[in-house]
Amino acid sequence: MRASPPERNASRHRHEQLTQLEVTRSLRAHQREWFARLREEVFEPARPYVIGGALVPHEIFEALDLPFITDVWYSGLVAARRQSAFYSDYLTQLGYHEDLSRYGSLTLAVLLDEDNPDRPWGGISRPALVVTGADDRAADALANTSGALRVALEMPSLHRLYPNWWEMSRWQWEDLDETPRIDVMLEQFKELVSVAERIAGKKLDVDRLREIVDRVNRQEEYFDEVRTIIATAHRLPARLGEVMSQTMGIQWHRGTDWALNQARAFRDEVKHRAEHELWVCPNERYRLMYVGAGLWQNLDFFTEFEDRYGAVFVRSNYLSIASDGYLRYGTRDPLRCLASRYVALSEQMHIPGLGGAWAVWEARRHRVDGGVSLGGWWGQRMVNLALEEGGIPVVDFPVDPVDANSWDDAKLRALVSNFIETRLA
Amino acid sequence: LSSAAFDTLHHHYTHRLAAARDAHAGGMGVVGLVGNTIPRELVLAAGCFPVLVSADTVSPTPAADVYVEDVIPPETRALFELAMSGQLEFLDLLVLSRPYAHLYYYLKEVYRLGRGPRLPLLYMFDLMHCQREAVRVYNEGELSAFIQRLEHLTSQHIADPEVRSAVERTNRVRALQRQLQDRRWQRMLSGPDALQSIGAGYFMSPDTYANTLAEYLSTLEPFLELEHRARMLLLSSEPLSHLRLHTAIEAAGARVVAEDDWWGSQAPGSDISVNDSPRAAILQKYWLDTATSQITPAQAREEWFRATAVRDDVDGVVFYLPPSDRQLGWDYPRLKGWLDERGTPSLRLRIDAGHPSGVTTITAELAAWLASLHMAGSTA
Numbered sequence: 001m002r003a004s005p006p007e008r009n010a011s012r013h014r015h016e017q018l019t020q021l022e023v024t025r026s027l028r029a030h031q032r033e034w035f036a037r038l039r040e041e042v043f044e045p046a047r048p049y050v051i052g053g054a055l056v057p058h059e060i061f062e063a064l065d066l067p068f069i070t071d072v073w074y075s076g077l078v079a080a081r082r083q084s085a086f087y088s089d090y091l092t093q094l095g096y097h098e099d100l101s102r103y104g105s106l107t108l109a110v111l112l113d114e115d116n117p118d119r120p121w122g123g124i125s126r127p128a129l130v131v132t133g134a135d136d137r138a139a140d141a142l143a144n145t146s147g148a149l150r151v152a153l154e155m156p157s158l159h160r161l162y163p164n165w166w167e168m169s170r171w172q173w174e175d176l177d178e179t180p181r182i183d184v185m186l187e188q189f190k191e192l193v194s195v196a197e198r199i200a201g202k203k204l205d206v207d208r209l210r211e212i213v214d215r216v217n218r219q220e221e222y223f224d225e226v227r228t229i230i231a232t233a234h235r236l237p238a239r240l241g242e243v244m245s246q247t248m249g250i251q252w253h254r255g256t257d258w259a260l261n262q263a264r265a266f267r268d269e270v271k272h273r274a275e276h277e278l279w280v281c282p283n284e285r286y287r288l289m290y291v292g293a294g295l296w297q298n299l300d301f302f303t304e305f306e307d308r309y310g311a312v313f314v315r316s317n318y319l320s321i322a323s324d325g326y327l328r329y330g331t332r333d334p335l336r337c338l339a340s341r342y343v344a345l346s347e348q349m350h351i352p353g354l355g356g357a358w359a360v361w362e363a364r365r366h367r368v369d370g371g372v373s374l375g376g377w378w379g380q381r382m383v384n385l386a387l388e389e390g391g392i393p394v395v396d397f398p399v400d401p402v403d404a405n406s407w408d409d410a411k412l413r414a415l416v417s418n419f420i421e422t423r424l425a
Numbered sequence: 426l427s428s429a430a431f432d433t434l435h436h437h438y439t440h441r442l443a444a445a446r447d448a449h450a451g452g453m454g455v456v457g458l459v460g461n462t463i464p465r466e467l468v469l470a471a472g473c474f475p476v477l478v479s480a481d482t483v484s485p486t487p488a489a490d491v492y493v494e495d496v497i498p499p500e501t502r503a504l505f506e507l508a509m510s511g512q513l514e515f516l517d518l519l520v521l522s523r524p525y526a527h528l529y530y531y532l533k534e535v536y537r538l539g540r541g542p543r544l545p546l547l548y549m550f551d552l553m554h555c556q557r558e559a560v561r562v563y564n565e566g567e568l569s570a571f572i573q574r575l576e577h578l579t580s581q582h583i584a585d586p587e588v589r590s591a592v593e594r595t596n597r598v599r600a601l602q603r604q605l606q607d608r609r610w611q612r613m614l615s616g617p618d619a620l621q622s623i624g625a626g627y628f629m630s631p632d633t634y635a636n637t638l639a640e641y642l643s644t645l646e647p648f649l650e651l652e653h654r655a656r657m658l659l660l661s662s663e664p665l666s667h668l669r670l671h672t673a674i675e676a677a678g679a680r681v682v683a684e685d686d687w688w689g690s691q692a693p694g695s696d697i698s699v700n701d702s703p704r705a706a707i708l709q710k711y712w713l714d715t716a717t718s719q720i721t722p723a724q725a726r727e728e729w730f731r732a733t734a735v736r737d738d739v740d741g742v743v744f745y746l747p748p749s750d751r752q753l754g755w756d757y758p759r760l761k762g763w764l765d766e767r768g769t770p771s772l773r774l775r776i777d778a779g780h781p782s783g784v785t786t787i788t789a790e791l792a793a794w795l796a797s798l799h800m801a802g803s804t805a
Contacts, residue, residue: 141756157523157549180563183563187558351530352492378497379530381491385492
């Protein structure tokens with residue numbers, strides 16, 4: 001099943017109508033321009049490039065001028081273009097059974113579908129290097145298919161669990177992340193640098209890397225400001241779908257001047273809207289938080305409950321982890337600083353105790369009335385339990401973030417409507 | 426075939442905590458190990474009884490259903506249930522290995538919340554399995570920290586002679602298990618019997634186990650009934666801590682001659698060197714020569730499988746990818762392609778053997794496949 005061109009146009013038109021932020025349009029334009037340039041300068045002349053996971057140090061590739069794309073970003077693009085059901089089925093046909101996660105693997109599907117003329121944004125070429133977590137066997141398949149080098153990063157487990165981890169992460173990261181754990185990530189990053197240098201044909205300039213890491217910190221500070229504005233404004237100034245797209249659209253280019261400027265423009269626009277009381281839903285009655293992986297296949301779903309219930313989604317993991325998970329000050333040794341950033345990035349949202357404490361803190365900060373929690377990720381039940389016991393009602397949202405085969409519009413709309421009517425009203 | 430020795434092995438395979446409880450009753454410290462990548466030699470050297478902690482994945486999991494998601498492997502959910510039930514309360518320490526890090530996090534949190542009052546003391550042993558030098562120092566640190574934890578537990582220094590002695594005891598076990606595997610190839614025992622004979626070793630003291638296994642080996646001889654069965658190599662996405670899959674496959678007329686799994690053929694591996702520093706040798710063994718699905722790169726993880734699959738006395742390969750599979754399925758098309766190129770038949774099973782009708786369905790599917798290959802009731 002694949003959306004037809006007219007269906008895709010209709011979806012695009014509706015999306016355009018819902019767009020409120022100018023930065024959403026500038027982001028979209030930049031992404032298309034960037035990808036077209038990538039096609040012209042990298043894919044077509046078969047220059048080496050990197051496919052990386054979300055949780056790997058993109059900053060290193062940036063410092064080496066090595067082009068890269070993020071697997072989950074491209075998977076999200078496939079989903080946003082309503083082609084995820086087709087590519088999910090395609091993987092199944094190739095023998096990758098339907099119980100395997102499709103979240104990052106739609107990139108593999110597109111790569112394998114070489115002869116299809118209708119690939120999202122023209123498809124991608126074979127990468128020279130694939131870098132993701134060690135347990136990501138879809139990435140193994142991707143590297144194998146491409147004849148690419150594979151660097152699999154292994155994150156050490158946590159020995160000490162600090163529920164209020166976000167209070168330590170910016171400055172006290174050596175204590176939070178434990179020296180031996182940072183050391184082992186650092187050693188792996190050194191190996192990664194060595195491989196990336198070979199592909200890039202140049203040596204890593206540590207001073208340049210430090211500048212990039214500092215620039216990423218400044219970018220995340222803008223995100224932190226946006227979060228504060230959203231949390232404290234009288235009503236919601238920016239739709240969650242746009243905030244999520246903006247945050248991650250910038251995040252995938254972190255370290256570049258464009259990303260920093262775009263983050264500043266994002267902050268400026270949200271601030272302007274809050275100061276001028278340009279609310280998403282002037283009739284705002286209920287503030288909801290969204291917990292879990294991004295609903296990339298249908299971000300407009302978050303707007304569905306504004307008119308009928310005055311319900312707005314004010315918070316997701318993405319904007320909040322940008323400041324609490326990414327920010328690392330004290331960049332004297334930038335590679336070590338990165339090792340700390342990535343040693344548990346995202347894990348904090350899952351690990352029982354850590355994920356729940358953060359969710360409750362976030363919910364209170366954002367004056368949330370209830371939560372919608374995407375299913376299918378580990379740690380979810382403990383997070384939901386913490387929220388419920390913290391006085392925040394939660395509904396399970398049983399859908400895959402990217403696979404349209406799991407989407408039942410009427411059922412999911414009824415689920416959230418019923419939640420609002422029975423638990424929040 | 427049954428013998429007194431096998432009955433003993435069967436007993437301990439079935440009653441998995443029995444020997445540990447006896448040791449506890451006798452005043453010995455007992456350390457539970459979750460996973461096969463924790464050096465039991467160090468526990469022995471500390472004067473404690475090491476016991477593998479395992480759980481049946483088909484039992485109800487009411488406590489896990491509250492706290493642990495369905496995306497977590499059934500085995501981990503079952504282990505959570507077991508720990509929460511209080512059955513492990515007698516352990517002096519419960520050590521969790523890296524593949525079970527999630528279980529550590531869940532248990533730590535329910536304990537913190539005061540909802541797991543009967544949990545034993547928990548310890549995370551985080552030995553990494555990527556086979557690169559980058560993790561060596563970290564792994565050395567993990568081993569040292571584990572030794573210190575055991576010393577703290579027992580208030581005794583663990584000296585090299587004790588470690589070396591423990592290594593000699595477990596090496597004897599390994600040698601006997603390798604002999605058992607040889608007998609298996611020689612049609613002397615079925616897959617389920619082999620699995621029980623090997624698995625019992627995780628629950629018994631090494632000396633008792635080695636003596637029993639040696640006695641059992643002495644009773645084995647070629648078993649005619651097994652001669653004409655198609656010989657299957659099994660690759661599973663989850664640890665084979667039960668007999669259901671083997672039973673289902675052998676009920677179809679085949680014989681599981683080997684499995685790429687630490688509950689079976691991959692249990693012993695090579696001996697631990699006794700010539701070098703015993704601690705360094707133990708690290709070498711558990712880091713680089715212990716089967717686990719977490720080994721990277723794939724080339725290292727699949728080395729044994731590929732070497733075994735090309736043997737002349739393997740007739741086919743069975744891939745077991747139940748609905749809980751999240752990993753092996755990504756390797757399956759590639760491995761199947763490799764087998765196809767070599768002309769080795771293979772079958773992918775997606776039915777959960779733990780499902781009420783799982784065994785019957787698997788048997789039927791396998792029988793039909795064997796018939797299509799004209800392998801039913803005869804070697805290829």
